[in-house]
Amino acid sequence: MSNPKKNIKNIRVDYNKSNIDYNLMPYSPFKLFKLWLDEAILIDNENANAFVLSTVSSKALPSSRVVLLRGLDNNGLTFFTNYNSSKSLNIDFNNNVSMNFFWPQLEKQVRILGCAIKISSDESDMYFNSRPKQSQLGALLSNQSTEIPLNHDYTNHLTKLEAEHKNKEVIRPKYWGGYIVKPEYFEFWQGRPSRLHDRLCYSYKNDSWLKTRKSP
Numbered sequence: 001m002s003n004p005k006k007n008i009k010n011i012r013v014d015y016n017k018s019n020i021d022y023n024l025m026p027y028s029p030f031k032l033f034k035l036w037l038d039e040a041i042l043i044d045n046e047n048a049n050a051f052v053l054s055t056v057s058s059k060a061l062p063s064s065r066v067v068l069l070r071g072l073d074n075n076g077l078t079f080f081t082n083y084n085s086s087k088s089l090n091i092d093f094n095n096n097v098s099m100n101f102f103w104p105q106l107e108k109q110v111r112i113l114g115c116a117i118k119i120s121s122d123e124s125d126m127y128f129n130s131r132p133k134q135s136q137l138g139a140l141l142s143n144q145s146t147e148i149p150l151n152h153d154y155t156n157h158l159t160k161l162e163a164e165h166k167n168k169e170v171i172r173p174k175y176w177g178g179y180i181v182k183p184e185y186f187e188f189w190q191g192r193p194s195r196l197h198d199r200l201c202y203s204y205k206n207d208s209w210l211k212t213r214k215s216p
């Protein structure tokens with residue numbers, strides 16, 4: 001007999017792990033975001049910094065993919081990628097992006113809207129130089145988002161590059177670097193029983209963060 005729980009219509013979670021205290025909200029959404037991220041890292045230190053980044057193309061078509069958060073301070077949230085990738089071409093055209101973090105073990109979601117801006121080449125160098133050599137070489141080899149033959153094999157190229165860089169540092173290619181997202185909106189979502197979830201929003205208006213609550 002098939003397992004009835006495998007039917008997606010039967011998968012149900014009654015969220016009840018935590019709640020948002022609307023009497024105890026930090027002024028800065030960055031502070032709350034850091035608290036939630038730290039909590040998520042304690043539970044899952046391999047995936048907590050993964051988020052879905054959505055961009056919009058010049059034809060107004062949205063697209064989403066997972067990337068990793070690599071920096072966070074009051075100026076914004078930083079990630080790294082190939083500046084020729086599809087996401088970067090979208091950002092060149094329209095730098096409004098959406099970020100979505102989902103931490104299922106905590107029943108928490110954070111949505112962030114903001115503008116993505118390239119960080120300085122010095123900052124990108126600093127992060128690139130801290131990466132393991134294999135990741136650095138991968139960045140040299142991959143023309144991210146371009147079509148390649150189905151039978152394309154990177155092994156020979158990689159072996160050649162490894163030999164070339166045996167005693168040599170890998171220089172960051174100019175087409176690889178970081179973006180900082182400057183948020184204008186944060187929404188903190190906490191799952192609650194009976195689908196009456198908590199939603200706390202921060203919008204940046206007139207040089208300060210305006211706090212509001214949304215119906216679930």
Ligand SMILES: Cc1cc2nc3c(=O)[nH]c(=O)nc-3n(C[C@H](O)[C@H](O)[C@H](O)COP(=O)(O)O)c2cc1C
Pocket residue numbers: 050063064065066067068069079080081082085086087088144145
């Ligand atoms: C867990 C995970 C982490 C990823 N981290 C990154 C990242 O930090 N930067 C990146 O460019 N791609 C990352 N990727 C790959 C992207 O999801 C995507 O395939 C790639 O960036 C190309 O996207 P694009 O063609 O829309 O530009 C990651 C994928 C996964 C599943």
